[in-house]
Amino acid sequence: MALSYRERPAEGGAAGGLLILHHGRGADELDLLGLGDALDPQRRLHVVTPRAPLTVPGMGGAHWYLVPRVGHPDPQTFLAAVGELAALHDALWQQTGIPPERTLLGGFSMGAVMSYALGLGAGRPAPAGILAFSGFIPDAEGWEPDLAGRQGLRVLITHGRADAVIGADFGRAARDALAVGGLEVEYVENAGGHQIGAEALTAAKRWLEQTPLSR
DSSP, X not given: OOOOEEEEOOTTSSOSEEEEEEOOTTBOTTTTHHHHHHHOTTOOEEEEEEXXXXXXXTSXXXXXXXXXXXXXXXXXXXXXXXXXXXXXXXXXXXXXXXXXXXXXXXXXXXXXXXXXXXXXXXXXXXXXXXXXXXXXXXXXXXXXXXXXXXXXXXXXXEEETTOSSSOHHHHHHHHXXXXXXXOEEEEEEESOOSSOOHHHXXXXXXXXXXXXXXX
């Protein structure tokens, strides 16, 4: 079954690019729709917010994968979600006419993990950039990042030092791994917890405005 999603079209015709925002654990496709407006108040981008495929008994909302341990998604559910999300991304590029090189992938928490998975995954096209709020690069059997094919890719990582859900060490580790791999990484750490606070939002808006969407 294809993933459901919401859209916020660009203002006045042709979009300058595509922004796909992936929600966090236990949320839904409406959760980050407002973030699209906050990041792109001029509405120059076509914003899409997919809904994760899983429901977990005893837990509300939608989930991208099961979590046996932070940093290590359950391989079966994770790879299934990667496949479904890849199919959605491919369909969006065809439907909108906006190619991967004019697409930004972003997300919060579990959604940041999915943004890394699709933006860095071997065999997937490189996007224009990755925006990762409070996430980590996944460590899951059957998935590997293709950093050699992502030289110069722009990535913004934001993380709170007081994050008790996904510790800031995960954000720092992602920063270091991507920088060593030759990607153009900006890292913004703040004093907050597991959230998208004002400092992170300001940094993300500036980063998005400075990310070229034409090559």
